[in-house]
Amino acid sequence: MTTTPAAQPAAPILEVSELNLDFWVDGSWYPAAKRLSYDVKAGEVLAIVGESGSGKSSSSMALLGLTPQNGRVSGSAKLGGRELIGIPEGRLRAIRGKDVAVIFQEPMTALNPVYTIGFQIAESLRTHLDMTPADAQRRAIELLEMVEIPNPEGTIRKYPHQLSGGQRQRAMIAMAISCDPLLLIADEPTTALDVTVQAEILDLLRNLRTRLNSAIIIITHDMGVVADLADKVIVMKDGAIVESGDVNAIFTAPTQPYTQELLASVPHLRIGATDIAPTTRSGEPVLRLSDVVIEYPKRGRVPAFRAVEDFNLTIHPGEVVGLVGESGSGKTTVGRASVGLLPIAEGSLIVQGADLATASRAKMREIRRTIGIVFQDPGSSLNPRFPIGQSIGEPLLLSGRAAGAELNARVEELLDQVELPRSFRNRYPHELSGGQRQRVGIARALALRPSLLVADEPTSALDVSVQARFLDLLQNLQKQLQFACLFISHDLAVVDMLSDRIAVMNKGRLVEVGTPDQILRNPKDPYTQRLIAAVPVPDPHEQRERREQRRAS
Numbered sequence: 001m002t003t004t005p006a007a008q009p010a011a012p013i014l015e016v017s018e019l020n021l022d023f024w025v026d027g028s029w030y031p032a033a034k035r036l037s038y039d040v041k042a043g044e045v046l047a048i049v050g051e052s053g054s055g056k057s058s059s060s061m062a063l064l065g066l067t068p069q070n071g072r073v074s075g076s077a078k079l080g081g082r083e084l085i086g087i088p089e090g091r092l093r094a095i096r097g098k099d100v101a102v103i104f105q106e107p108m109t110a111l112n113p114v115y116t117i118g119f120q121i122a123e124s125l126r127t128h129l130d131m132t133p134a135d136a137q138r139r140a141i142e143l144l145e146m147v148e149i150p151n152p153e154g155t156i157r158k159y160p161h162q163l164s165g166g167q168r169q170r171a172m173i174a175m176a177i178s179c180d181p182l183l184l185i186a187d188e189p190t191t192a193l194d195v196t197v198q199a200e201i202l203d204l205l206r207n208l209r210t211r212l213n214s215a216i217i218i219i220t221h222d223m224g225v226v227a228d229l230a231d232k233v234i235v236m237k238d239g240a241i242v243e244s245g246d247v248n249a250i251f252t253a254p255t256q257p258y259t260q261e262l263l264a265s266v267p268h269l270r271i272g273a274t275d276i277a278p279t280t281r282s283g284e285p286v287l288r289l290s291d292v293v294i295e296y297p298k299r300g301r302v303p304a305f306r307a308v309e310d311f312n313l314t315i316h317p318g319e320v321v322g323l324v325g326e327s328g329s330g331k332t333t334v335g336r337a338s339v340g341l342l343p344i345a346e347g348s349l350i351v352q353g354a355d356l357a358t359a360s361r362a363k364m365r366e367i368r369r370t371i372g373i374v375f376q377d378p379g380s381s382l383n384p385r386f387p388i389g390q391s392i393g394e395p396l397l398l399s400g401r402a403a404g405a406e407l408n409a410r411v412e413e414l415l416d417q418v419e420l421p422r423s424f425r426n427r428y429p430h431e432l433s434g435g436q437r438q439r440v441g442i443a444r445a446l447a448l449r450p451s452l453l454v455a456d457e458p459t460s461a462l463d464v465s466v467q468a469r470f471l472d473l474l475q476n477l478q479k480q481l482q483f484a485c486l487f488i489s490h491d492l493a494v495v496d497m498l499s500d501r502i503a504v505m506n507k508g509r510l511v512e513v514g515t516p517d518q519i520l521r522n523p524k525d526p527y528t529q530r531l532i533a534a535v536p537v538p539d540p541h542e543q544r545e546r547r548e549q550r551r552a553s
Contacts, residue, residue, distance in 0.1 A: 011081070012039035013183055013215035014063075019075035019085075021055065021062045021239075029072075033059035034239045036075070040183070040215040040232075045205075047226040047247070048219045049262065050236035051463045052435025056219050057105065059239075060185050064100060065092045068430070079183060098128040101181040105188040105219075107168035109379040111160040117144075117171045118156025121178055128179045143174035148200050150328070162302075165376045165457070166193045166327025166490075173201060180212050187219045194326045194490035199534040199550065202228050221435075221463035223266045224536030227251060227543045235259045247540050265468040266538045267493035269520065285314040286352060286452050286484035287338055293346035294333055307333045308508045311347070317451070318482040322495035322516075324531065325505035331488045332376065334505070335454045338486060339371045340364055351452060369399050372450035372483075374458040378437035382429040388440050389415075389425030395447045414443040417477070419469060435462045442470065446477065453485045459494055471498055492535050496520050504528050 021033035033055040040046045048056040062073045063084055077084045079099060084092070096102075104110035112120060121143060122136035131139070137156065144152035147170040160168055169189070176184060186205065190198040206229060208214055218229060226233060226247065233250040235243040235258065243256040254260050294308040308330040315321045323331050336342045337349060340356050349356045351367055359367065375381035382391050393411045396402040402410050412422050418439040429437055442458060455474075459467045471494065478485065489495050495502055495516075502519040504512040504527065512525045523529050533550055537543050 010041050012041050013080060014040045014217075015076070015078045016063070017076040019059060019062070019077060020073070021059055021067065022072050023068070024070040024072075031239050032071075033062065036241060038234055038241070038244065040217060042182075042213045042215055043209055044232065045209060045216045045218060045230045046232045046234065047230035048217060048234045048236060049221065049223070049226060049463075051262075052221075052433045052466055054236040054463075055239040056236050057187050057433065059236075060187065060217060060219060061102075063185075064096055064102070065089065066102075094128075097124055097181075098179045099181060100183045100185065101176040101179065103169075103173050103176045103184070103186040103189045106377050106379040107165070107172040108160060108377040110172060111168060113160055116157055116159055117163070121156070121171070121175045124175050124178050139178070140174070143178055144171065146177075147171070147174045147204060148197065149174070158302075164328045164332065166197055169193055170197070170201070170327075173204070177204075177208055181214060183215045183217070184208070185217045185219070188221070189218065190220070190222065190225055194324070194329075195492060195531055195534040195536070197327055198225070198490070198536070199547075202536070205229060221467070222536070223251075223263065223464060223538035224543065227538050227540045228536045228547065235262065251538065251540055262463075262465055263538065265465040267464075267468070267471075267491070267497050269493040269496055269532075269535055269537070283316060284353065285316050285350075287313075287315040287486065288350040289313045289334070289338070289347070290350075291347035292334075292337070292344050292349055294330070294337055294342060295345040306345075306508065308337075311510055313503055313510065313513070315452070315484040315486060317484055318478065319500045320478065320485040320487055320498050322499035322502040323486060323488045323505065324490065324492060324495055324502060326531075327490075329505040330508040331505055332456055335373070335456050335486060335488050338452070339373050339454050340368060369448055370451045372445035372448065372453045374438075374441050374445045374453070374455045376457040376460065378441045379429065381441055382437060382444075384429055386428075387425060388420075388427050388429070388432070391429075391440060392425070392443045392447060395444060399448060401448065410447070414447060417446070417473060418443045419466070419473075435466055438462055439466070439470070449481055449483075451483050453483050454488070455485060456488045457490070458487075459489070459491065467494070474498070492520060492532065504531070 017037050019033060019036040022029040022031050036059055050056050061067060063077045067073060073085055075085060118137060118140050121140040125131050125136040125139055140156055141152045144155055149155050149167055149170050173189060190201055193201060205216060209216055220226060230247045233247050234241055237258050243259045254263060289311050292308060292311040296305045296307055298304040311334060325331050333342060337344055344357050352370055354363060354367055389411050392414050393407050396407055396410055411425060415422050415424060420436060420439055445453060459470060462470060487498060499516055501513060502516055503510055504519060506527045512519060512528050519528060520532060523532060
């Protein structure tokens with residue numbers, strides 16, 4: 001009698017064992033990752049979550065030798081049975097981009113600013129595959145179509161700065177999946193994306209896993225994304241794994257206090273109307289946009305583009321207005337125009353009683369001292385040659401508000417407010433994690449105690465626990481200082497928590513404005529309804545049901 005041998009479990013694509021990562025700082029080795037052990041099988045998605053600075057990104061980059069010169073790596077990481085740690089740089093270069101691809105956290109700093117999007121995707125294809133330039137260009141257009149970039153034939157001729165934050169992220173994803181990798185490491189792949197495009201990207205990653213049987217490591221602070229995509233979850237704190245397990249077990253029955261705190265910090269989009277009466281604002285608005293039109297002028301072969309049309313909005317002292325909409329809808333354009341970084345073609349844009357369209361250069365400098373701005377990409381908005389303390393203190397110094405000991409004291413106060421150690425004032429931006437750099441940007445924006453704060457995705461790079469503390473901080477500071485705030489975000493749960501009113505943009509136009517209850521719990525416009533339906537929720541069972549309902553509709 002013969003017996004059929006039992007099917008052997010599939011060997012992992014990636015096996016990590018006792019991985020350690022240390023950085024040499026000020027004469028000592030500091031651990032960034034300690035004795036990490038995990039594996040990822042083909043067709044499996046592993047989510048690594050934890051606070052900013054917990055080591056989740058740096059330990060994953062160490063697998064491919066992408067560590068600073070002051071870093072050292074020990075332990076083992078095998079890709080399909082082949083050791084990655086300690087192998088020659090030439091062999092690593094052959095693996096990067098082909099067998100293992102990375103979607104980086106900040107596309108503006110990861111993409112080369114002097115080459116077009118099409119050239120950069122084609123370069124990746126031709127480096128690893130035998131393709132002609134024409135074939136590589138055709139494949140680049142197909143990849144941009146896959147990630148839902150509008151007009152891919154035109155986009156391949158554009159440079160990174162000509163795309164919105166979400167479009168740059170989608171171009172980065174197109175480049176990462178170009179060679180059908182065995183392992184995809186996605187470091188905050190949906191950070192810059194609005195909820196509808198985020199849903200499409202998660203579907204894309206899910207399809208990639210199915211089509212190629214690829215293993216995926218997703219590094220994220222968005223627990224809704226984890227609930228939507230992950231099979232297994234690793235929770236990291238201070239460089240170590242504190243809990244790991246099946247995604248359902250982590251969400252429904254976390255055993256470690258840190259995991260419980262992390263899940264408790266996740267903002268939830270409230271369902272059903274509330275009894276909170278809207279606050280009536282009186283007095284002169286801090287910001288008033290009336291029939292505003294914003295155009296990007298014709299440059300060379302690139303035609304003129306009308307990004308915003310007939311835009312009307314007011315913000316009063318002490319009021320937070322959330323501005324939401326898809327990537328490319330014009331949200332950031334409105335924010336940049338509101339601080340005088342973009343001219344308006346028609347209408348009036350008044351800040352503190354002064355029209356920016358007609359203000360003199362001297363008046364514009366005076367107005368800008370009353371405005372703070374938090375940019376979307378912290379890595380590209382901080383001067384890489386300035387230590388953190390100098391970046392934070394620069395607005396105070398240039399405005400003549402503080403110098404010497406007073407300046408030092410104010411910088412330390414701002415570091416305290418954004419919950420960064422005072423010792424960070426002597427570090428440089430590249431020595432900080434993405435979330436830490438974003439907090440530096442927030443401290444810099446608050447340095448002059450502005451009457452208007454324009455926050456462009458200020459929480460996009462922050463993990464949920466730091467995000468919760470920042471939102472509490474922002475609310476407390478606003479109660480104290482009564483500044484007006486234009487809060488641009490794709491996270492509807494955060495906007496719901498923070499905003500007095502919400503404005504929804506679609507294709508450069510304002511489609512709906514109202515209280516959070518009116519917009520999020522009783523939306524009138526079909527576009528707003530689609531936005532809300534696409535929001536991922538931090539519950540695997542509920543998220544699966546929402547995904548199925550979205551596909552059925």
